Amino acid sequence: MTAIKSQLSHPYHYPDEFGHFGPYGGRFVAETLMAPIDELTTAYAQCITDPAFIAEFDDELRNYVGRPSPLYYAKRWSERLGGAKIYLKREDLNHTGAHKINNTVGQALLARRMGKKRVIAETGAGQHGVATATVAARYGMECVVYMGEEDIHRQAMNVFRMKLLGATVVPVTAGSKTLKDALNEAMRDWVTNVDSTFYIIGTVAGPHPYPAMVRDFQAIIGREARDQVLAQEGRLPDALVACVGGGSNAIGLFYPFIEDTSVQLYGVEAAGLGIATGQHAATLCAGKSGVLHGNRTYLIEDQDGQIIPTHSISAGLDYPGVGPEHAWLKDTGRANYVAISDDEALAAFHDLTRTEGIIPALESSHALAYATKLAPTMRKNQLLVVNLSGRGDKDIHTVAEREGITL
Amino acid sequence: MSRINTRFTELGKTGRKALIPYVTAGDPDPQLTVPLLHALVEAGANILEIGVPFSDPMAEGPVIQRAMERALAQKVTLSQVLTMVRTFRQKDMTTPIVLMGYLNPIEVMGYPEFATAASQAGVDGVLIVDMPPEEATALLSETHKYQLDMIFLVSPTTTDHRIQRIAAACGGFVYYVSLKGITGAANLDTELVQRRVRHIKSMVSLPVGVGFGIADAASAQAVSQVADAVVVGSALVKQIEANQHDAVAMTQAVTRLIKGMRTAMDTPMAASRVAGV
Numbered sequence: 001m002t003a004i005k006s007q008l009s010h011p012y013h014y015p016d017e018f019g020h021f022g023p024y025g026g027r028f029v030a031e032t033l034m035a036p037i038d039e040l041t042t043a044y045a046q047c048i049t050d051p052a053f054i055a056e057f058d059d060e061l062r063n064y065v066g067r068p069s070p071l072y073y074a075k076r077w078s079e080r081l082g083g084a085k086i087y088l089k090r091e092d093l094n095h096t097g098a099h100k101i102n103n104t105v106g107q108a109l110l111a112r113r114m115g116k117k118r119v120i121a122e123t124g125a126g127q128h129g130v131a132t133a134t135v136a137a138r139y140g141m142e143c144v145v146y147m148g149e150e151d152i153h154r155q156a157m158n159v160f161r162m163k164l165l166g167a168t169v170v171p172v173t174a175g176s177k178t179l180k181d182a183l184n185e186a187m188r189d190w191v192t193n194v195d196s197t198f199y200i201i202g203t204v205a206g207p208h209p210y211p212a213m214v215r216d217f218q219a220i221i222g223r224e225a226r227d228q229v230l231a232q233e234g235r236l237p238d239a240l241v242a243c244v245g246g247g248s249n250a251i252g253l254f255y256p257f258i259e260d261t262s263v264q265l266y267g268v269e270a271a272g273l274g275i276a277t278g279q280h281a282a283t284l285c286a287g288k289s290g291v292l293h294g295n296r297t298y299l300i301e302d303q304d305g306q307i308i309p310t311h312s313i314s315a316g317l318d319y320p321g322v323g324p325e326h327a328w329l330k331d332t333g334r335a336n337y338v339a340i341s342d343d344e345a346l347a348a349f350h351d352l353t354r355t356e357g358i359i360p361a362l363e364s365s366h367a368l369a370y371a372t373k374l375a376p377t378m379r380k381n382q383l384l385v386v387n388l389s390g391r392g393d394k395d396i397h398t399v400a401e402r403e404g405i406t407l
Numbered sequence: 408m409s410r411i412n413t414r415f416t417e418l419g420k421t422g423r424k425a426l427i428p429y430v431t432a433g434d435p436d437p438q439l440t441v442p443l444l445h446a447l448v449e450a451g452a453n454i455l456e457i458g459v460p461f462s463d464p465m466a467e468g469p470v471i472q473r474a475m476e477r478a479l480a481q482k483v484t485l486s487q488v489l490t491m492v493r494t495f496r497q498k499d500m501t502t503p504i505v506l507m508g509y510l511n512p513i514e515v516m517g518y519p520e521f522a523t524a525a526s527q528a529g530v531d532g533v534l535i536v537d538m539p540p541e542e543a544t545a546l547l548s549e550t551h552k553y554q555l556d557m558i559f560l561v562s563p564t565t566t567d568h569r570i571q572r573i574a575a576a577c578g579g580f581v582y583y584v585s586l587k588g589i590t591g592a593a594n595l596d597t598e599l600v601q602r603r604v605r606h607i608k609s610m611v612s613l614p615v616g617v618g619f620g621i622a623d624a625a626s627a628q629a630v631s632q633v634a635d636a637v638v639v640g641s642a643l644v645k646q647i648e649a650n651q652h653d654a655v656a657m658t659q660a661v662t663r664l665i666k667g668m669r670t671a672m673d674t675p676m677a678a679s680r681v682a683g684v
Binding site: 018026027028029030031032034035036174175180181184187188191192193194195289290291292293294296299301303304305306307 | 460461462463464465466468469472476479484485486509510511512513514515516536537538539541542559560561562563564565566569573584587588589
């Protein structure tokens with residue numbers, strides 16, 4: 001705890017005005033994007049202090065997204081694991097089936113205020129693409145989603161959902177044909193169409209103000225969870241667990257608890273086939289500092305600074321970077337980062353499905369798998385909150401295929 | 408005085424403008440890069456811009472992306488690029504060399520290590536696409552020690568306030584990105600570029616180079632009416648790509664392109680038969 005006190009400022013007021021979380025974050029973009037990023041920063045600063053904007057955002061979250069999402073006591077699962085009482089924050093029950101919609105609603109409202117009629121997005125698993133296509137339909141905006149060709153094959157159902165919603169899905173064939181390449185391509189679109197276009201980034205990465213802005217829109221998760229656990233248990237939880245790809249659901253849950261230093265924070269990365277195999281996406285556990293996609297953060301890179309393709313069974317965690325705030329929370333010791341393999345995540349997927357009647361997303365299954373390790377080490381009167389960031393319907397083909405079942 | 412300043416001063420004496428071809432180091436083959444650089448100088452290049460391959464070149468169009476992928480397929484590293492520069496310097500001590508790339512390979516090498524190695528190899532300028540001056544303080548303090556010019560970009564969206572800030576951090580020349588968009592786009596409005604360059608020149612004392620979208624002799628000539636330097640990238644890399652399996656044909660193709668641009672730039676616009684660019 002001393003390390004935290006000496007490095008993290010109290011009260012916690014990151015990032016600074018240039019978007020820095022300690023050495024991380026910042027704005028590492030081509031000059032053409034500096035003006036639109038400045039414009040966005042100004043517009044966002046105005047909106048978050050404007051009661052009318054906040055009221056509009058809250059109203060959309062309540063009536064369109066379906067918030068608040070329940071904080072559900074997973075009694076049978078907790079008893080079977082034989083340790084802490086486990087609560088699940090049910091982001092899977094949101095409209096479109098994941099936490100991603102909280103952020104896309106916020107950014108689309110902001111885009112509308114800025115007079116932008118065209119929105120673009122990158123997507124990995126397709127959840128952020130669907131959430132963006134959804135709000136674009138809701139607010140009558142043109143929508144283009146960039147998606148790696150590899151991911152398009154893995155997530156055919158989400159591709160079709162986006163098309164139904166009126167979005168154009170552009171396959172990205174460069175590089176590793178996954179999320180990082182989709183992000184590169186979205187940046188290229190943005191730099192070409194800066195006047196008309198708002199880039200809705202789906203995670204807490206990218207140039208300032210994105211990491212802070214996406215966090216602020218996702219912080220509804222943690223604010224609700226904090227109120228709910230206080231109402232249901234009369235005290236704060238002992239630990240929070242959330243999966244980390246870029247890290248938006250984790251920051252959304254963690255942020256309102258950051259100054260509650262009695263609450264342990266666990267971010268769970270994808271160990272894929274195992275960190276030792278090199279086939280993983282455990283950026284904070286196995287990567288090192290570098291600059292990619294507009295910010296300084298931990299990266300999975302080779303000794304020459306080239307970005308290495310990652311692997312995870314879950315497309316949403318398959319990203320070689322991570323949000324800069326997570327990098328800072330790791331270095332300061334405020335949060336712990338661990339990794340869960342494909343097999344462990346799959347086991348937790350089945351376990352929760354059979355025990356609680358909830359089919360979790362493979363991303364969220366990484367958090368659940370870590371909870372199965374952590375809960376038994378805790379006392380029965382301790383409280384553990386796991387972010388169930390999305391539902392698993394989109395993943396049933398992946399699970400079936402992996403188990404040799406033809407649907 | 409850096410080699411870049413010297414070169415602009417020399418050109419200024421005869422009223423000529425700098426022609427700056429861009430090639431990606433190691434494309435199509437690491438063995439061909441140094442001979443290609445000499446051929447470009449022979450054809451009329453005044454400054455050379457060498458791309459350092461990066462896995463995620465966010466500001467590049469498909470042509471330069473593919474060039475970087477070809478180089479990376481042969482595992483070309485930043486250290487090897489510096490070795491290529493050192494080899495080039497064995498025969499050419501006067502042509503300025505600018506490295507163009509993305510920050511991460513330099514971050515991983517380390518700023519002091521990079522500045523020392525680049526200077527020793529004979530690099531004169533460094534242009535990092537994804538590093539605006541706001542994030543460049545630490546690297547600038549290293550490059551200053553070795554008289555390396557840090558070249559920054561100015562874009563069509565850059566405000567006057569930022570132009571001044573960029574000019575204050577910039578060495579060698581200011582690089583005006585003539586288009587919103589990525590490299591290799593093809594809708595250059597040369598009249599608009601000329602107006603904008605005149606405006607930038609009214610604010611900064613450094614020479615102003617123009618890049619992005621200059622594809623042929625006509626656009627090079629039109630832009631050189633007002634700019635101090637013309638950068639040709641994707642149009643040149645296209646020739647390299649088209650002739651990647653035939654080194655002789657490749658040299659001929661790039662020589663033809665550069666010579667054509669050189670001639671057009673050295674020909675007064677009024678006497679030119681190229682009209683309506």
